[in-house]
Amino acid sequence: MIRFDAVDKRFPNGTTAVSRLTMEMPEGGITVLVGSSGCGKTTTLRMINRMVEPTSGTIHVGGTDIRSQDAAELRRSIGYVIQQAGLFPHRTILDNVATVPLLLGWGRRKARARAAELLETVGLAADTGRRYPHQLSGGQQQRVGVARALAADPPVLLMDEPFGAVDPVVRTQLQDELLRLQRELNKTIVFVTHDVDEAVRLGDRIAVFRTGGHLVQYAEPAELLARPADGFVADFLGAERGLKLLSLSTLAGVPQATAPEGGRWRLVLDGSRSPLGWRDNDATDDAPLLPVRALRDTDSLLAALDESVASPTGVVARVDADGVLTGVSSRDDIHDHAAAAHRAAGTALGVPATGATGSPAADTAPDAASEAVSADAVAPAKHAGQAGGGAS
Numbered sequence: 001m002i003r004f005d006a007v008d009k010r011f012p013n014g015t016t017a018v019s020r021l022t023m024e025m026p027e028g029g030i031t032v033l034v035g036s037s038g039c040g041k042t043t044t045l046r047m048i049n050r051m052v053e054p055t056s057g058t059i060h061v062g063g064t065d066i067r068s069q070d071a072a073e074l075r076r077s078i079g080y081v082i083q084q085a086g087l088f089p090h091r092t093i094l095d096n097v098a099t100v101p102l103l104l105g106w107g108r109r110k111a112r113a114r115a116a117e118l119l120e121t122v123g124l125a126a127d128t129g130r131r132y133p134h135q136l137s138g139g140q141q142q143r144v145g146v147a148r149a150l151a152a153d154p155p156v157l158l159m160d161e162p163f164g165a166v167d168p169v170v171r172t173q174l175q176d177e178l179l180r181l182q183r184e185l186n187k188t189i190v191f192v193t194h195d196v197d198e199a200v201r202l203g204d205r206i207a208v209f210r211t212g213g214h215l216v217q218y219a220e221p222a223e224l225l226a227r228p229a230d231g232f233v234a235d236f237l238g239a240e241r242g243l244k245l246l247s248l249s250t251l252a253g254v255p256q257a258t259a260p261e262g263g264r265w266r267l268v269l270d271g272s273r274s275p276l277g278w279r280d281n282d283a284t285d286d287a288p289l290l291p292v293r294a295l296r297d298t299d300s301l302l303a304a305l306d307e308s309v310a311s312p313t314g315v316v317a318r319v320d321a322d323g324v325l326t327g328v329s330s331r332d333d334i335h336d337h338a339a340a341a342h343r344a345a346g347t348a349l350g351v352p353a354t355g356a357t358g359s360p361a362a363d364t365a366p367d368a369a370s371e372a373v374s375a376d377a378v379a380p381a382k383h384a385g386q387a388g389g390g391a392s
C-alpha cells in the first residue's frame with residue numbers, strides 16, 4: 001500500500017503543485033489520478049519514487065517511510081512508465097528492457113533472459129528484442145516501456161499517461177493488455193491520465209484532482225460516476241456519465257428468452273449454434289443477413305444497450321463463452337436493467353454526494369441490496385475481461 005499523509009509540494013518559484021494530500025493507494029489495485037492539466041498528478045506520482053521531494057508531509061510505500069530509503073535504490077524498486085515510452089534510442093529493445101536488472105547486478109545473461117520473457121508477456125514477438133526503438137510503432141514502444149518497468153518484478157508500478165500518444169484502437173488494446181497483466185501480476189499501480197474513459201476502464205479507484213493539487217474526490221469508478229462530489233467533478237466526468245456507469249455493469253442478470261421464430265426476424269445459426277446473422281423474412285431469400293453482435297454475460301450493459309438500439313430486431317443475441325447461442329434479451333429488459341443498475345449505484349436525484357475521502361474504508365458502498373438487480377450485474381465488467389466488447 002502507498003500512503004500519503006498531509007503531503008504538500010511547493011516548487012521554488014512559488015507554485016503549489018500539491019496541497020495537504022492524504023490518501024491511500026491500495027496494494028494490488030490500480031489507482032488512477034485524473035484532473036485537468038497542471039493539477040498536480042505527475043508531481044504526486046513522482047513523489048512516490050522520490051523524483052520529486054515533498055515540501056512537507058510523509059509518504060509510505062509498503063509500510064516504510066520513503067525518506068528512510070536511498071532515493072536511487074527506491075527508484076530501482078519501483079517500475080516507471082511514461083508517455084512515448086522513454087526508451088534509450090541507441091540500445092536494442094532487449095537491452096532497454098534489461099536495464100534495471102543489469103543495474104541491480106543480475107548479470108547479462110540472466111537479465112537478457114528475463115527481458116526476452118517479458119517481451120513475450122507484453123505480447124511482442126521474440127525477434128522484437130533485436131530491433132531498436134525507432135523500428136517499432138508507438139504502441140509497440142509502449143509495450144516495451146511496460147516490459148522495462150516490470151523487468152525487476154517491482155511490487156509498485158507508476159504509469160504517467162503511458163498510452164496518451166497512441167491512437168484509440170491501439171490504446172484500447174494496451175488497456176486490455178494492462179488489465180490482463182494485472183490479473184496475473186497483481187501490482188500496486190498508480191496511473192495518471194487525462195482520459196475519463198481510460199480511468200473508468202482501468203481504475204479500481206479514481207482520484208480526481210483540482211488545480212493546486214487538491215484532491216476533490218477519491219472513490220471507486222461506479223461511485224464517482226453515480227455520485228460526483230460537486231459540479232467540478234460532474235463537469236470533469238462529462239455529459240455521458242450515465243452511459244459510462246453502464247460500462248461498469250455486466251449483462252449477466254438480464255433475462256433471456258428463446259430466439260424469436262415466425263416473426264419478421266429469424267436468427268440464423270451455424271452448425272455449432274453460433275449466430276451468423278438475422279434473416280429478414282420480409283426480404284427476398286438472397287438478401288444478405290443482417291449482422292448480429294452476439295454478447296456474453298461478461299459484456300457490459302453499455303454494449304447491450306448499444307446493440308439493442310442498433311439492431312432493428314429489438315433483441316440482443318446472447319452466447320456462452322464458446323459463442324453458442326443461449327437466448328435473446330429484449331430491448332425493454334436491457335433498458336429496465338440499465339435503470340436498475342443506475343438506481344443500485346445511487347444515482348437517484350437527491351442522493352447526497354460524497355466528498356474527498358482519504359481512506360478507502362471511509363467510502364460507503366452503494367445500497368445495492370434493495371434493487372432488483374443481481375450482484376453479477378453490478379460487478380465491474382473490466383474484471384471479467386470483456387469490458388464493452390462483443391463476442392465474436
Ligand SMILES: Nc1ncnc2c1ncn2[C@@H]1O[C@H](COP(=O)(O)OP(=O)(O)OP(=O)(O)O)[C@@H](O)[C@H]1O
Pocket residue numbers: 011012013015016017035036037038039040041042043044194
Ligand atoms: N519543476 C517545477 N517547477 C515549477 N513548477 C512546476 C514544476 N513541475 C511542475 N510544476 C507546476 O506544478 C503544477 C502541477 O504540475 P504537474 O505536472 O504535477 O501537473 P499535471 O496534473 O501532471 O499536469 P499535466 O496533466 O499537464 O501533465 C503545474 O502548475 C506545473 O506548472
